[in-house]
Amino acid sequence: MTLFRPCIDLHAGRVKQIVGATLEAGGGPPKTHFETDLPPAHFAGLYRRDGLTGGHVIQLGPGNRDAALEALRAFPGGLAAGGGITPENAVEYLDAGASHVIVTSFLFSGGRFDAERLRAMVRVVGRQRLVLDLSCRAAGGEWIVACDRWRTLTDLHVDVETLNRLACDCDGFLVHAVDAEGRQEGIAEPLVEQLGRWGGGRITYAGGVRRLEDLQRVADLSAGRVDVTVGSALDLFGGAGVRYTDCVAFNRRTA
Numbered sequence: 094m095t096l097f098r099p100c101i102d103l104h105a106g107r108v109k110q111i112v113g114a115t116l117e118a119g120g121g122p123p124k125t126h127f128e129t130d131l132p133p134a135h136f137a138g139l140y141r142r143d144g145l146t147g148g149h150v151i152q153l154g155p156g157n158r159d160a161a162l163e164a165l166r167a168f169p170g171g172l173a174a175g176g177g178i179t180p181e182n183a184v185e186y187l188d189a190g191a192s193h194v195i196v197t198s199f200l201f202s203g204g205r206f207d208a209e210r211l212r213a214m215v216r217v218v219g220r221q222r223l224v225l226d227l228s229c230r231a232a233g234g235e236w237i238v239a240c241d242r243w244r245t246l247t248d249l250h251v252d253v254e255t256l257n258r259l260a261c262d263c264d265g266f267l268v269h270a271v272d273a274e275g276r277q278e279g280i281a282e283p284l285v286e287q288l289g290r291w292g293g294g295r296i297t298y299a300g301g302v303r304r305l306e307d308l309q310r311v312a313d314l315s316a317g318r319v320d321v322t323v324g325s326a327l328d329l330f331g332g333a334g335v336r337y338t339d340c341v342a343f344n345r346r347t348a
Contacts, residue, residue, distance in 0.1 A: 095312035097340040098297045099140045099148035100322045101133050101164050101172070103157040108133055110325040110332075111153065127331035133164035136329065141168040143341045147297070147320065149195060149224075149267060152176025154242065165190040173224050175267070180217040187222060194218055195267055197226035198240040206238075206249045211262055221264050227251050228269035228299075229284070236284055243271045251284070256291045265295030273301030277326045277334060280307050282314055289315025302326050303334045308343055 102109055110127040133150065140148055150164045150172050161174055166189055174186040175195030183194045200210050214223060228243060229236040229251045236251040249255060251268065259266075268288060270281035280301045288296050297320045298311060304326070311321040326334035 094317045095308065095315065096147065096320045096344050097145070097308060098320045098322045099136075099145045099172075099340075100299070100324060101136050101148075101150040102153060102324065103133065103150065103160045103164075103176070104128075104153040106156050106160045108136060108160075108330075109153075110330045127325065129330075133160045134167035137164040137167035137172060139329070139337075141171055145341065145344065146171050146192070147173075147295075148322070149173040149175055149297075151195070161186070162189045173267075175224070175226055180213050183214065183218050187218060191222075193222050193224045193264060195224045195226050197228065197238075198242075200225070201240045201245075201247050201249075204240070204245050204247045206247060211259075215262050220262050223263045224265050224267055225259055225263045226267045226269070227255075228267070228271055228274075230271045231281075231284075236287060239271050243269075252287065253291050256288075256293060256296075260293050265297070267297050267299070270298070270300030274299065274324070277301065277303040277332070279303060280311060280321075282310070285311050285314040285319060289318045292316070292318045296320065297322055299324065305335050305339050305343070307335075308340070 108129050109125055111125050150161050152161050165172055169190035170192050173193035173195050174191040178194045178196050179199050186194055196214055227238050229238050238247045238249040240247055270284050273281045278301055285298055299322045302323045308321055311319055323335050326332040329337045
């Protein structure tokens with residue numbers, strides 16, 4: 094069954110909600126919906142209190158290591174860690190309490206998927222501690238993985254064939270609809286349907302949720318096979334469309 098999965102997004106060492114696609118703008122800061130002086134541990138502590146496992150803390154660019162480790166230590170085993178993860182630093186995040194590490198850009202070289210890099214990551218952390226981030230953009234009627242802070246389209250398509258192939262080397266997938274991320278303009282329904290066709294394991298979708306009913310819409314479109322995270326619309330992050338307490342109740346109804 095579809096579940097709400099919590100998130101903590103970090104930019105410049107602070108908890109923020111930004112428009113994901115604006116990360117690609119060369120020199121200027123990204124468009125920010127929300128930022129707070131509350132520490133990452135505050136949000137991780139809420140998720141721990143309410144039993145919300147399977148979430149993630151994402152480092153959006155450099156300067157977020159200490160903040161990410163703080164969140165992980167506040168909820169051991171409850172959050173996966175992503176953003177700039179490589180075989181050289183992955184173990185540090187796992188030792189700090191990450192349930193998994195999440196990897197995207199390391200898997201690509203010049204925009205091309207490198208299977209040896211995936212094998213190198215598996216050798217370090219094991220497939221059961223690895224989540225692959227297949228955040229993507231629509232292009233030519235297909236969904237194409239974007240890496241390097243979502244600035245580079247790769248040669249990897251998000252479809253059932255790709256999910257089947259990669260599932261042997263990971264424990265699940267995180268998929269942001271890049272062009273919907275942070276905009277609160279509705280979920281990318283064709284992508285959710287595509288992900289729901291797989292049904293071979295754990296997937297979390299992110300992007301465009303604007304009201305509580307969108308959680309149920311993800312459940313309906315994916316036949317309950319895809320989980321969902323909520324960012325800018327969530328009242329915890331300054332949003333007005335979705336109440337955190339309702340998301341907790343959603344999980345209790347579907348459990």
